[in-house]
Every structure is written in C-alpha cells, then in structure tokens.
Amino acid sequence: MILFFEKFGPVEQALIGTLFTWGVTALGASLVFFFKSINKTILNGMLGFAAGVMIAASFWSLLSPAITMAEELGQIAFLTAAIGFLGGGAFLYLVDKLLPHLHMGLETSQAEGVKTNWQRSVLLVLAITLHNIPEGLAVGVAFGAVAAGTGSSASLAGAIALAIGIGLQNFPEGAAVSIPLRREGFSRTKSFLYGQASGIVEPIAGVIGAFAVVKMQPILPYALAFAAGAMIYVVIEELIPEAQREEGGSKTDIATIGCMIGFTIMMILDVALG
Template sequence: MIDTFIGFDPWLQALIATLFTWIMTGVGAAVVFLTKEVNEKFLDMMLGFAGGVMIAASFWSLLAPAIENSQDHSIGEWFPAAVGFLLGGLFIYAFDKLIPHTHRDGPDGRKEGLGAEGQRRSTLLVFSITLHNIPEGLAIGIAFGALASNADPMAVAVGATTLALGIGIQNVPEGMAVSMPLRGEGMSRTKSFFFGWMSGIVEPIAAVIGILAISFMSPILPYALALAAGAMLFVVVEEVIPSTQKNGHSDLAVICLMLGFTLMMILDVALG
C-alpha cells in the first residue's frame, strides 16, 4: 500500500495526507456530540499532548532534515536551518497581528488582530485554531515536496507520512478546542461541530501552497523545512502551552506534553 501511495505525484500525496489531518480535526470536533459540558481538565491534557507532538515534529521531521539537506552550504549546514527557523516565527507573528482571533482562556477575553474588537468571540476562537493549522499544512506540503529533490524517495515519503500521522493525532484535541468552547457558549452541537471541523480546512490549502513553492524553488527546501518548524514552535509556545496552564491542571498538561513528544519521536525515528 505504501508503494502505491509513493507512486502518486507529491502534490497528491500531500493533499491526501492533509485531508486525513482535516478528518482528524473533525473527529476531535465530534466529541461535542458525546458530552454536554467542556471538561477543562481533559482538554488541557489533550492540548498538552498536542503541543508535545508539535515540538517533536518541529525537530525530528523538519529541522533535522533541513540540516541534512544543507551539508554543502558555503556558510555552514546550520545556516539555512537557523534562518528558516527564525523566519517561520516572524511569519506566524505577522499573521498573529493581522488575523483577528482570541485565545482560549485568554486574559480578560482579550482579542487580537485587525478588526478583532468588532467580531464575536465564537468567530475569533475559530480563527485562532485556523491560524494554528497554517504551519501544520505548510509542513506537510514542504515535507512531501522534498520528494522531488531527494535521492531516497521511499525514506522521504515515509518521513513525510509519519509527520502527517503525528499532526493528524494532535489535530484531535485542536478540533475539540474549538467545538467544546463554542458549545459552552450556547451554540448548537451541529454548528459547534461544523465550525470545529472547518477550522482545519486551511491545512490542505496550505499544503498545496507549500509543495508548489518547493516545486518551483527547490534550492529553498532547507529554509522551507526550518520555516515550518519555526512557525509550529511559535504556535506551541505562544498559544498551546499557555492555554494549558490556567485552570489548575499544569502538571497533568506537562506530563501529557512529554508523552506526546515521546510518541512523535518514536514514530519519526522508528518509521522515518
């Protein structure tokens, strides 16, 4: 089956992989049909787990390959990874200032981004998770885009598939992080599920953008891989981890973060 998958064009592989991650977002959002109330403890644990997966993926699936693909760089193999990583953080920082959104359990209901004050909180919650999904989709697209410029397509395809699997797993709590608060604000279960699921639709779009960029500018591959890593880590440190530390469940959230990191590390090392 993996041989058949590898036989597809890289853009189609990336599209299939991100459709899987989008479906997993829907799986998480569907939890709203099973419970009446937001279980903050469980949500903090799951978001901690998601943060661990994202941190591990940033290194094992993105930064390490960026360094490996820069062995012949004139300045040093560290240069593309360092530059791309910092640009990734700046990329999400700019989006964070432009896109109207609010953070779960943010201080005093603070709203951020252009025009945020005129938006409903439910809309801003959806935009917040949508912002998270942009670097994840880019990461998958860039990872599969590496197939065209790598001498070992099987290894790259397995590594990219592992990345998609890890992101799919951590998308479950991200879907919950949208649908459950929306339900808590009085929105119907169906609408809460719909908006929770739709928050992940940007992943396939971002993946196609990522793979197109690599297809036309293959020399930027190490920079692009590191950029995706920097963007993902910015999201984890700026939003995911802080949101798990405000409801008295910080120790459990950290334990789950370590479990998520360990799982993603095992998947990437064992399969990639």
C-alpha cells in the first residue's frame, strides 16, 4: 500500500485517502438497503466507537507530531500546539453556530445554526457533514506533513494509518445517517444518497489541507494541532452527547465500551504503522 501511495504527490495522496474515507461512508450508508431501523443501543456503540477513533487520532496522528515538528522548526512547541488546538475548536464552534443543522431524534424546531427553511433531510445530513470537515482536514494535513519533510515525526505509513482509522469510524457514521432517514419515511435510495453525501466534504477538506501545508511549511504544526482541536470539539460537542442521549444502564455503557474499542484500534493502527 505504501508503494502505491509513493507514486503520487501529497495532494493526490490526500485525495486518494479521503476518497477512501468517503467510500467507507457510502458503504456504511448502504446498510439502509438491508435494514429499515437501527437499535438505539447499537447506534450508541457506533457513535462511541467513532468518538474513540477520533480521540486517539487527535493525539497520536496530529497533536503529538505537531509538538515534535514545532520543536524541529524552532518554535515554542507548547504555544504552537495550544494556539492550533484552540483555533481548531474555535473554528468548529463558529461553524456550529452558523451552519444550519439538525441532530437525529430532534424536532425541526430544535435545529441549530442560522435559522432557515431548509428541508429536515438537508439539516440532518449537514449535522454529520459538520463532523467530516475536521476528519478530511486531518487526513490532508497528515499527507502534507510527509511531503514537508520536517523530520521523523511524520511518515507516509502514519498518514495511511490515519486514513484507515477515519475510514473505520466513517462506516458506522454512514449507517447512522441513512438508516434513521429511512425510518423517517425516506426511500432506501434517497436515504443512501443523503447518507453518503455527508462524506463529500472530506476529499474537499483533505485536498485543501494538504495543499496549504505543502505551500506554507511553517504553519504545519499549527495545522496539525488545528485539526486535532476541531476533532476533539466534534467528539465532545456532538458524538458523546448523542451516544449518551438515552439514559440508563447498558445502553450508555455500550457507548463507553465502543469508545474504548475505537480508541484502542486507532492507537494500534497509528503506533504499529506510524
């Protein structure tokens, strides 16, 4: 796999990696052709798994390399990491407040962001699309970091591991969009199309991220930390609350177990391959 990626430049690598993550989103969304509903306990586990992957990726694939690269570039490492990390969270906060979106299980009147008359289905898809912005950016920045050649802190294997990890957690996310839409009365085909559409933003964000860090190497540590902050914001603001929305015993325990498993798998991928 590494030999395959080595044939391409960083922007092309980022595009291939994020097309893969988008494809896995579509694969997860295709479950709607087999199931009309999804058990809330299973959904909790899926969301917890996605949260665990994103938490692990935020540190091993993004924040830790950002600190190392900042040191290599002669920057004040902790300050660079802090500025980038908080900047990523602030960016997602603004997008969350401005972009109209609606979380699963809520009434249309409870939509967040700027008030709009957009259809409920569009608002539902935008909620997941919001999650995918930092994921695509993270993959793009990771591939761009390899091309920047700032030292041993970034490797092509590590970037590939990140793309695989993001892809793994995109599978349940795709299902978590399409199946609830089916339950709300949409056709299987329309539910699938909406579900996979939530991942379109990843190749766009990935290419932008890779291009930016290749052209402006000094911002690379900030970009890595920025992506980490954005991903952690999504986990705390969206994924964990959604997974814990239904109170009581085993249903929320499954989300916690899913998070632990997701974290462990992403950690193994990054440490073993990176």
